[in-house]
Amino acid sequence: MTEKPYDPHDYPPFAVTVDVVILTMVKKTLKILLIQRGQGPFRDAWALPGGFVLPDEDLGDAALRELKEETNISDDAIHLEQLGTYGSPERDPRMRVVTVAYWAIVPNLDKPIGGGDARHAEVVPVAEIESGRLRLAFDHEQILIDAIERMRSKMEYTNVATNFFEDSFTVSEFRSAYEAAWDTELNPGNFQRKLQQSADFLTPTGEKSPSESSGGRPADLYMAGPEKDLSPPLKRSKPKKSNK
Amino acid sequence: MTEKPYDPHDYPPFAVTVDVVILTMVKKTLKILLIQRGQGPFRDAWALPGGFVLPDEDLGDAALRELKEETNISDDAIHLEQLGTYGSPERDPRMRVVTVAYWAIVPNLDKPIGGGDARHAEVVPVAEIESGRLRLAFDHEQILIDAIERMRSKMEYTNVATNFFEDSFTVSEFRSAYEAAWDTELNPGNFQRKLQQSADFLTPTGEKSPSESSGGRPADLYMAGPEKDLSPPLKRSKPKKSNK
DNA sequence: CCAAAAGTGTTTCCTTTACACCCATGC
DNA sequence: GCATGGGTGTAAAGGAAACACTTTTGG
Numbered sequence: 001m002t003e004k005p006y007d008p009h010d011y012p013p014f015a016v017t018v019d020v021v022i023l024t025m026v027k028k029t030l031k032i033l034l035i036q037r038g039q040g041p042f043r044d045a046w047a048l049p050g051g052f053v054l055p056d057e058d059l060g061d062a063a064l065r066e067l068k069e070e071t072n073i074s075d076d077a078i079h080l081e082q083l084g085t086y087g088s089p090e091r092d093p094r095m096r097v098v099t100v101a102y103w104a105i106v107p108n109l110d111k112p113i114g115g116g117d118a119r120h121a122e123v124v125p126v127a128e129i130e131s132g133r134l135r136l137a138f139d140h141e142q143i144l145i146d147a148i149e150r151m152r153s154k155m156e157y158t159n160v161a162t163n164f165f166e167d168s169f170t171v172s173e174f175r176s177a178y179e180a181a182w183d184t185e186l187n188p189g190n191f192q193r194k195l196q197q198s199a200d201f202l203t204p205t206g207e208k209s210p211s212e213s214s215g216g217r218p219a220d221l222y223m224a225g226p227e228k229d230l231s232p233p234l235k236r237s238k239p240k241k242s243n244k
Numbered sequence: 245m246t247e248k249p250y251d252p253h254d255y256p257p258f259a260v261t262v263d264v265v266i267l268t269m270v271k272k273t274l275k276i277l278l279i280q281r282g283q284g285p286f287r288d289a290w291a292l293p294g295g296f297v298l299p300d301e302d303l304g305d306a307a308l309r310e311l312k313e314e315t316n317i318s319d320d321a322i323h324l325e326q327l328g329t330y331g332s333p334e335r336d337p338r339m340r341v342v343t344v345a346y347w348a349i350v351p352n353l354d355k356p357i358g359g360g361d362a363r364h365a366e367v368v369p370v371a372e373i374e375s376g377r378l379r380l381a382f383d384h385e386q387i388l389i390d391a392i393e394r395m396r397s398k399m400e401y402t403n404v405a406t407n408f409f410e411d412s413f414t415v416s417e418f419r420s421a422y423e424a425a426w427d428t429e430l431n432p433g434n435f436q437r438k439l440q441q442s443a444d445f446l447t448p449t450g451e452k453s454p455s456e457s458s459g460g461r462p463a464d465l466y467m468a469g470p471e472k473d474l475s476p477p478l479k480r481s482k483p484k485k486s487n488k
Numbered sequence: 489c490c491a492a493a494a495g496t497g498t499t500t501c502c503t504t505t506a507c508a509c510c511c512a513t514g515c
Numbered sequence: 516g517c518a519t520g521g522g523t524g525t526a527a528a529g530g531a532a533a534c535a536c537t538t539t540t541g542g
Contacts, residue, residue, distance in 0.1 A: 011259045012259075012298065013257040013258070014258050014259070014297070015255045015256075015257075015258070016256075016260065016331070016342050052255050052256060053258070053331070053342075054256065055333075055340065056333045057333065058333060059329065082328055084329075085303065085326065085328075087303040088302055088303075089300045089301065096299065098258075098342070098344075170521085187505075187506075187507090188521075189508095190504075192521080193522090193523080194503095197503095211513050211514070211521095212520080215514040215515070215519045216512080216518085216519040216521065217511060219522085220522090232504095414494085415494080415495085416493080431533070431534085433497095434532065437496080438530095438531085455493080455540050455541070458491085458492065458541080459490095459491060459492050459539095459541040459542070460494070460539080460540060460541080461538060461539035461540050462539070463494055463495090464494085491540105492540085492541090494540095495537080495538070496536080497536075497537090499532100499534090499535100501530105501532080502530090503530080503531095504527105505526100505529095506525100507524100507526095508525085509524075509525095510521105510522085510524090511521075512520095512522100513520090515516100515518085
């Protein structure tokens with residue numbers, strides 16, 4: 001197969017797109033950026049931001065381009081990673097499309113930047129997506145499920161969660177990110193110690209956060225350290241918090 | 245982007261292929277099936293088995309088809325899983341090709357079945373691939389590195405390693421698979437106990453293996469159990485064995 | 489009886505867990 | 516002083532590592 005000389009008419013043509021699951025944390029709630037479709041199949045359903053890969057564009061660059069069209073976040077504050085490729089022949093009723101899905105963590109994306117067109121973009125809580133009440137286009141529900149699970153799993157043994165924050169953060173803010181992402185409660189003391197033990201995982205900035213109006217001891221501020229892996233990993237225990 | 249009506253001339257056409265990393269264990273050595281290219285670019289270099297995805301074919305089906313063309317293994321003895329997608333614009337000098345890579349574990353593939361054509365297929369030890377002495381086509385070296393790491397990692401917390409065996413196996417055979425894959429030595433007693441503790445991970449067949457000619461107590465035979473995850477996971481320690 | 493491989497017991501060490509306690513701030 | 520959250524001490528429980536020991540076969 002691979003041995004024949006190539007000819008434009010010799011191979012089946014595919015459209016290749018990228019779709020990006022953009023995760024963010026707003027007020028201790030895990031959210032994902034979705035776009036409500038204005039036309040075409042799955043009109044009014046929610047879809048992931050995405051689009052065609054350009055003829056000379058690398059896959060990762062295409063994902064980064066789509067991400068930036070929606071957020072205007074600077075490169076260095078982004079974690080962007082390939083999730084997997086979805087290419088069932090029936091996934092788009094119009095033609096054969098293979099989509100390479102990516103997932104990203106960006107800090108504090110409150111409102112997506114409005115595209116010039118009238119597309120309706122919104123950051124939707126993950127709880128709402130997981131409830132199944134949202135109508136999602138194509139196979140985007142499966143992509144979302146896979147992306148959320150991948151993020152939850154990767155938070156166990158890497159520092160990806162630092163990307164939820166723009167600059168520095170306190171240990172309790174960091175812990176809140178874990179509690180929101182895993183829908184669980186973590187013991188503050190043990191969480192603190194666990195991170196201290198792994199040298200270079202978090203780097204102290206030397207500064208302290210302004211103590212909240214409610215009082216309490218001011219917390220030390222940290223940034224992501226040079227060590228990106230946590231070993232042994234954190235463990236997510238059973239969800240304890242509100243499921244409403 | 246995704247909103248426009250589609251037209252064959254409206255999107256950049258890509259060729260989509262699958263490549264499959266087929267891992268197997270022969271006489272306690274981890275090996276991968278490679279094909280020596282007879283023509284085209286990278287002539288005489290080694291390449292992964294693969295080919296075009298057909299117009300109405302699912303990606304996973306395409307990978308399974310390519311796998312079967314090389315091995316004649318029955319479905320149920322195979323672990324097949326998507327690895328990732330590689331689509332750099334320069335990866336194939338002839339045209340824009342995006343390839344979806346898969347990795348598989350098959351039992352005891354001593355000799356690949358010869359295709360009708362004169363292609364030269366061989367199972368190559370992983371150590372040789374990792375040495376960097378082999379000339380590999382396209383970006384297949386990167387795909388191989390990623391696949392080997394994925395397999396090593398997945399062996400820590402799942403039962404994928406059971407797929408190295410056709411039927412039942414002893415605990416020491418199972419341990420040998422880990423030692424070969426991780427290039428390490430594992431304590432026989434502790435390995436045994438670890439697997440016993442996780443109920444349903446391995447199911448005893450009730451039979452015993454014929455004791456080897458060298459003597460020794462006959463070992464109990466096991467098959468993969470209903471529980472596919474190992475928690476807490478096994479840990480790979482530093483390589484101890486020969487690196488020559 | 490001896491060699492060899494399978495499988496079990498036992499001790500030591502380390503990590504996690506639970507929870508009590510001290511620290512530093514606002515009011 | 517008191518409430519509030521940040522951070523540390525500590526003891527109990529659990530798993531992993533090392534290694535001695537018992538079991539079951541072939542010669």
